[in-house]
Amino acid sequence: MSFAFYQNKDSFLVAVDCIIMGFRDNELNILIARRPFEPLKGGWSLMGGFVNSNESSDEAAARVLNEFTGIDNIFMEQVKAYGEINRDLGERVISIAYYALVNIELFDTTLAEKYDAKWVRLSLLPELIFDHNKMVKDTINILQRKAAIKPIGFNLLGEQFTLPTLQSLYESIYQESIDKRNFRKKLMTMDILEKLEEKDKGSSKKGAYYYKFNKEKYDQLIQQGLHFSL
Amino acid sequence: MSFAFYQNKDSFLVAVDCIIMGFRDNELNILIARRPFEPLKGGWSLMGGFVNSNESSDEAAARVLNEFTGIDNIFMEQVKAYGEINRDLGERVISIAYYALVNIELFDTTLAEKYDAKWVRLSLLPELIFDHNKMVKDTINILQRKAAIKPIGFNLLGEQFTLPTLQSLYESIYQESIDKRNFRKKLMTMDILEKLEEKDKGSSKKGAYYYKFNKEKYDQLIQQGLHFSL
DNA sequence: GCAAAAGTGTTTCAGGTACACCCATGA
DNA sequence: TCATGGGTGTACCTGAAACACTTTTGC
Numbered sequence A, B: 001m002s003f004a005f006y007q008n009k010d011s012f013l014v015a016v017d018c019i020i021m022g023f024r025d026n027e028l029n030i031l032i033a034r035r036p037f038e039p040l041k042g043g044w045s046l047m048g049g050f051v052n053s054n055e056s057s058d059e060a061a062a063r064v065l066n067e068f069t070g071i072d073n074i075f076m077e078q079v080k081a082y083g084e085i086n087r088d089l090g091e092r093v094i095s096i097a098y099y100a101l102v103n104i105e106l107f108d109t110t111l112a113e114k115y116d117a118k119w120v121r122l123s124l125l126p127e128l129i130f131d132h133n134k135m136v137k138d139t140i141n142i143l144q145r146k147a148a149i150k151p152i153g154f155n156l157l158g159e160q161f162t163l164p165t166l167q168s169l170y171e172s173i174y175q176e177s178i179d180k181r182n183f184r185k186k187l188m189t190m191d192i193l194e195k196l197e198e199k200d201k202g203s204s205k206k207g208a209y210y211y212k213f214n215k216e217k218y219d220q221l222i223q224q225g226l227h228f229s230l
Numbered sequence C: 001g002c003a004a005a006a007g008t009g010t011t012t013c014a015g016g017t018a019c020a021c022c023c024a025t026g027a
Numbered sequence D: 001t002c003a004t005g006g007g008t009g010t011a012c013c014t015g016a017a018a019c020a021c022t023t024t025t026g027c
Helices: A057-069 A109-115 A132-149 A152-156 A161-172 A180-190 A215-223 B057-071 B111-117 B132-149 B152-156 B163-174 B182-192 B215-221
Strands: A011-024 A025-035 A047-050 A075-082 A093-102 A117-121 A160-162 A195-198 A210-211 B011-024 B027-034 B047-048 B075-082 B092-103 B117-121 B160-162 B192-199 B208-213
Touching: A011 A057, A011 A117, A011 A132, A011 A152, A011 B047, A025 A047, A025 A057, A025 A161, A047 A057, A047 A093, A057 A093, A057 A109, A057 B192, A075 A132, A075 B047, A093 A132, A093 A152, A093 B092, A109 A117, A117 B160, A132 A152, A132 A161, A132 B117, A152 A161, A160 A161, A161 A210, A180 A195, A210 B152, B011 B057, B011 B117, B011 B132, B011 B152, B027 B047, B027 B057, B027 B163, B047 B057, B057 B092, B057 B111, B075 B132, B092 B132, B092 B152, B092 B208, B111 B117, B132 B163, B160 B163, B163 B208, B182 B192
Parallel strands: A011 A093, A075 B075, B011 B092
Antiparallel strands: A011 A025, A011 A047, A011 B011, A025 A117, A075 A093, A160 A210, A195 A210, B011 B027, B011 B047, B027 B117, B075 B092, B160 B208, B192 B208
């Protein structure tokens, strides 16, 4: 079946670019790689790929994420589409950016070598090719707004984590320091964390208790119309 | 110049769909039109068009907006891209949605006939073709978040407006009623409106004073680090 | 004079912010 | 014993929400 309306319209390459974020060294990190082809071969780039006709753009993004990290089934959302004419120096390419929040522990490090990729701290992000820096900036904006109203931060951590870690995660997202007591007070009144027996002695002599995110509790509270705000 | 990397990649039709919003009868209205071609000829649709290779997607959206309303230079932002495989029943089309906030007074009504278009209240929005209802829903979400932190609502009104009108605009955006006194109190403490001499006697015997938005004042306050929140 | 919309203040409460000291432990 | 990071409570203040009556004027 073919309709006249669609004839003679311009068509475009459509890419997905993934802003893959992890949390390490008390800071947000982003996965970037050296671009292996011209133009701008060797430049720092986000993880990207072209959309194929047998997949949706969401699927393409998931595929790209898996390809470069080995990670699947992860929190991932669209940032927006970038449609400037000359944004890609090679050809006209419209790109749809997605950001993913991953637990950096799950990252398949063998893939880093294969793709000449590395995690860099957000604060040390180098200049990236094309409009990729803009994509990162837009992502951080979304993340700041979103993290305040949904508990997406937990996607960046493992099953269990300490409160100092959680706090520095949020400090990294908001790029400002947070008062320890106020942070903990808010968390406690939310009542969505479960305190564990174990302590993490990695970063202090005293050790910090591990907690885990109680998703059931959270869903239950939301159902009751309560609002999450961090 | 041509690079091997871009060879043999699938290419796609890329459309823009515009959620054009106006304010009328104390309610948000959306411009929709009967689709003039197959498939789904005669179905209700957003204003759309294809991106051409000589324009960015933003430019395409502005062109489409102008084409269907006669309006130019208007507040317009991207919603997101829609990339499901079968979202368009005719062919594979990736669509980038944009929303525009227009002063409905500026709408060129002759174009309504030409395109079989009409303004419908948000609350009476019929079923639209493809994923257009989803686009509208996503837009309302963005609008609610955005209107709370930026004074975008004024784009929907003329130069001058009454407080009852402004309030019903925000009530329409948030889809909930607002206390008159609290609303006015907040506006007054923000100090971004200028009270005029004139009254609008159109909707009451007593008449309501006209106000206008003081953009200079607003910019100045923002500069000082103050936050807008309505 | 009455219907209909415009306009106007006060009280209460919750949540946000500021702030400083003790605790546990390994070295 | 001391240096390091972990853990805890209170007072204040601001902003949100609830709430009811008076004013104007065309009919």
